Amino acid sequence: NAGVTQTPKFQVLKTGQSMTLQCAQDMNHEYMSWYRQDPGMGLRLIHYSVGAGITDQGEVPNGYNVSRSTTEDFPLRLLSAAPSQTSVYFCASSYGAGNTEAFFGQGTRLTVV
């Protein structure tokens, strides 16, 4: 069972570069989301999606774009990387509203220099 798969696991970017963090799930979950984890701040929601073709902003969306063209995939795009985006990024998926849990990927550690 693959669950939620994130790639890459590690990435170093230069300021101003763009990149896409990949997230794929094989559980047929409708709901997917992206969080960033910073020391002392817990996990903060960047963007989320309640189904294919539907996305919305979370708590800290600036500098990030998302799209959801399929149920399985939910990529996160950094348009122009900044040192403030150095963080660990987690993708999560769940069946949706109700008595369900979120399943998390292993994370992507991103450093912007």
Next chain:
Amino acid sequence: AQSVTQPDIHITVSEGASLELRCNYSYGATPYLFWYVQSPGQGLQLLLKYFSGDTLVQGIKGFEAEFKRSQSSFNLRKPSVHWSDAAEYFCAVGSLNFGNEKLTFGTGTRLTIIP
């Protein structure tokens, strides 16, 4: 807006001792509440959850948590910790309208176990 407070940044306990990690939440209606555990370099794993019903919920690895509406708390407990319990623990509250894809997390409590 919903919020979660974990007042203890770091807790150290001896192996075999009991454990209680505190969590207070703010939410306008009946919350969905979760405890997740994160081992170093890993993603988050669900320990337990509360949606309704019995206010004492049992989870994996011998953990339990009690929902107390009057105190807006959802504290995590374990009667006897093991060295493998050393990790970071996150309390989270889910949005009633959108399910748990819109979780709000606390800042986490790091647990250290000493022999």
